[in-house]
Amino acid sequence: MTAGGTTHGNSGVLRSINERVLLDRVRAAAPISRAQLARDTGLSKPTVSTALESLERAGLVRAVGLEIGARGRAALLYEPDPTAGYVVGIDIGRAWIRVAVADLDGNLLARQDRRNRARGSAGMLTTATNLAHTVVADAGLVQGDVAHTVIGCPGVYDRTADRIRYAVNLPGWGRPGLRGRMEVALGTTVDIVNDANLAALGEYHSGAGVDCPLFVYITVGTGLGMGIVAEGRLFPGAAGAAGEIGFLPLSPRPLEVGDSAAATAASRRGMLEDAVSADAVVRGARAL
Structure with missing residues (x-):
């Protein structure tokens, strides 16, 4: 590849990175002006203007009005376009x-x-x-x-x-x-x-987990599951099974203490879900 080709390729990558940084900031702080975007991201005002124009052409952001109460010329405000x-x-x-x-x-x-x-x-x-x-x-x-x-x-x-x-x-x-x-x-x-x-991600963005740096979300229904969110990101574990708590062993099964066959079976994987899922709770209530 020629030096010119390399430069052109690097410029394209840098442009894409700048656009992504600005789009993320617009999504986080909209409505927001070009000047504020420059201050928040550390990018130059010409770079911000060029990137915003590209995002507008792609339909990813849109102008929504003018900044009220600002000194000097009113600044145009931007927000993400949810219909993109x-x-x-x-x-x-x-x-x-x-x-x-x-x-x-x-x-x-x-x-x-x-x-x-x-x-x-x-x-x-x-x-x-x-x-x-x-x-x-x-x-x-x-x-x-x-x-x-x-x-x-x-x-x-x-x-x-x-x-x-x-x-x-x-x-x-x-x-x-x-x-x-x-x-x-x-x-x-x-x-x-x-x-x-x-x-769990839904709770982090819009529910009980908002602004919580570390939390778990447990679901009890047909089965038993758990989602873990740390610093705004899912924590799935090395093999993706960190939340598969339904497969943890439970021994002995609460309603069958003393039953040697049940106690033996309770050591197999999956018994926690068998004991506390919604169906298990109903079965347990009927057995009382």
């Missing part, structure tokens, strides 16, 4: 499949819940896909407007094998090739994330 793209969220559980569409500010545009009557992964994939297309249409959008889809479900997604592990409550959901099949069916890029982890 839309996202689909799909929650797949044993009893229900839920789909929602939101803009980039997280504003909910449409949602539907449907009973999960599927007996295997193919049926769940078909139900989720059809429901997603319906909800996108309900939001007044077409599939091409959707920038990304996130699927939340029990278990741990293994990227190497492209399969879900430990989703014992979803028959057949662990078949390889899940992400690829979903991307083809939905026509968007797809991320598959543990549902408790997604719930």
